[in-house]
Amino acid sequence: MDDEHIEYRSGYKYQLAEDYHIKTSIKPKTNIDTQFIALDKQGNLVVKSGYAWDGTSGPVIDTDNNLRASLIHDALYQLMRKRKISAKEHKDRADRLFRKICKKDGVLSPVAQAYYEVLKKLGKPSTDPKNAKEIKRAP
Numbered sequence: 001m002d003d004e005h006i007e008y009r010s011g012y013k014y015q016l017a018e019d020y021h022i023k024t025s026i027k028p029k030t031n032i033d034t035q036f037i038a039l040d041k042q043g044n045l046v047v048k049s050g051y052a053w054d055g056t057s058g059p060v061i062d063t064d065n066n067l068r069a070s071l072i073h074d075a076l077y078q079l080m081r082k083r084k085i086s087a088k089e090h091k092d093r094a095d096r097l098f099r100k101i102c103k104k105d106g107v108l109s110p111v112a113q114a115y116y117e118v119l120k121k122l123g124k125p126s127t128d129p130k131n132a133k134e135i136k137r138a139p
Helices: 067-081 087-104 109-122
Strands: 006-008 020-023 037-039 044-047 136-138
Touching: 020 067, 037 067, 044 067, 067 087, 087 109
Parallel strands: none
Antiparallel strands: 006 136, 020 044, 037 044
């Protein structure tokens, strides 16, 4: 029997080709393991192969120097949107990690700081479950 339609989400630019691991300061009370993101109680984040994300937001141009930070940040914000971790408790840590990874990957410190300030001021709606990517249907 064939399905009569597909369900999908749009708006992604990149898809991770292999698992990515990083130690973070974000430590949930229980281990989290979703289809594409895992975060354990020690702060070990795994973004799994196949994860799709949209790169940096707003007028910021994606570069080799900010793409890894955008992957990590998008995964953490997604966990907040899904209420797997508290946005109130962890948003600033995720934003600071974005800044740290940008600097480590070659973004100039004043530019990374500007990114952080924008995330700090404007990023909260992206942690809200109401702003999750909508599921679309075709045909």
